[in-house]
Amino acid sequence: MAISKADAIEKARKDLAQRLNVDASAIKEQSVEDDDFPDMALGAAEDDEMSGQMITSGWRIRLGANGQNYEYRADKNQVRLVGFRGKNYRV
């Protein structure tokens, strides 16, 4: 089932809260922008992951917590956390 922008934001907030072990209310939405990503892993492939090399439209979601900034990328198929402690994660 296709993921909407609102679904993606909600999924990202929950994921970050869980990773940081904080309440979801502590996660602040800083910005959400439409964007084009370089590939179908949204430019955030996990290790050992290959993706289609097609420009993919989606959303760049920036969240904040504990004074830190975090970037998620999403499209209708997926939500990804970018560069969290040096690694990418498919949520």
Next chain:
Amino acid sequence: MNRNNFLIHLALAVVLILIAAFAGQLNRWRHEWKHRVHIMPIAEKKRASTAEEIALAENHPGRAELLVKFKSGTSAGAIDKIMEQFHDRVEDRIESDPGLEAIDDLDDANVDATVAKYNTLPEVEYAEPNYEIEQDAVDSSSFVPVLPHDPRFTDQWALANSGQRGGKEGADISATRAWAVTTGSDKVVVAVLDSGVDYTHEDLAPNMWTRPASLGPYHDNELGTIDDTNGFNAIDNASDPMDENGHGTHCAGIIGAEGSNDIGISGVNWKVQIMPLKFMNAGGFGTTKDAIEAINYVIDRKKAGVNVRIISASWGSTQKSRALEEVIRKAYESDILFVAASGNASTNNDRNPHFPSSYNVPNVISVAALDRNDQLAKFSNFGVKSVAIAAPGVDILSTWLGNEYEEKSGTSMATPVVAGVAALIVSENPRISVDQLRKRLLDSVDPLPQLKDKVTTGGRINAAKAVE
């Protein structure tokens, strides 16, 4: 039958006969033009020889430059004397025409002057150059374009760029001229290693590969026996490679949406067999292991007799895998070309490699993307050492899930253009080796100054040059 009916039937019959005659003549014209001959004086050919050819000619004397008809009654002794005087040699005597001799000019002087000299002799009835008649390599620029009957063909700038939507006229792969030579063949199989293919799409279905009845189902020692009727799904090792994303279906349409069928678009090949391989999921991503399984499948089917000659790989990452490289090398050993996307990070692959396109294996061709103005796409990776060739890859219209069509951009889209041209080459040269095929592709570019420092060949693929 009344008089009016009779006249109508008679008129119809005449029209049908005329149409058939015209079609036959068209076919004859096409055949004559494709196999036209080139006539060149032997002497000119000798002068054009390379040092290597001259050396060869010296070891194999006797390429007669002239035909001289001596008058009746001229003795053999008189002819020998003339030969000695002119430093020439009788190469051959034409028994069917007494007095006609083929003369080898040992000095390789100007043939027209030599002919004129002979024509002044009282013993000579006539002299003329000896023309060699040979089939010539056809210059693709003279091919008469062939246009398909596909309603959205005018949106396919990659195949025929008329300057539509602000593009540059002629910034295309010259597909319409290539189609004067070949529109592809259903004997050629191209594996689309991707998210699967919507093999029910009405513009693809006639060109989809299905496992021949004579071939047993795929068997892998670890995976067991798999019914690969419609291709192979490496994600769950089930039988169905149906696309759930659209990416693979798009790539398949670029290679081989059925041409001139009055539906949608035309592929680079009007006729071809597309073998769907699925290793990427509904999101458009997959694992290295599943890609390896799918390539193994292709190699197995090739060994079993399927004429799969090309793998189109519109995917990748910056992660290097020795196992993936090794299986691509095994594909090379099975005479299979591997066409791969250079990547969309706008980076130089010479410094930051992208895989599988950057593997140093002889069957790999890395492809960069161009826009409709022949400029390197802003997103495209490049690399004068590691990216071989460029092809259209921006706003490319092709097949999509559910009998739809969409425009997409990426080196993903440029890759099947090159894979499609490779299939056209194979359709004309069924026995071509993978090394020859790769070389042919790389020798078939339109050089573009803006690509000089971006890709190895410095040019955009030209399908007409590739099949000439």
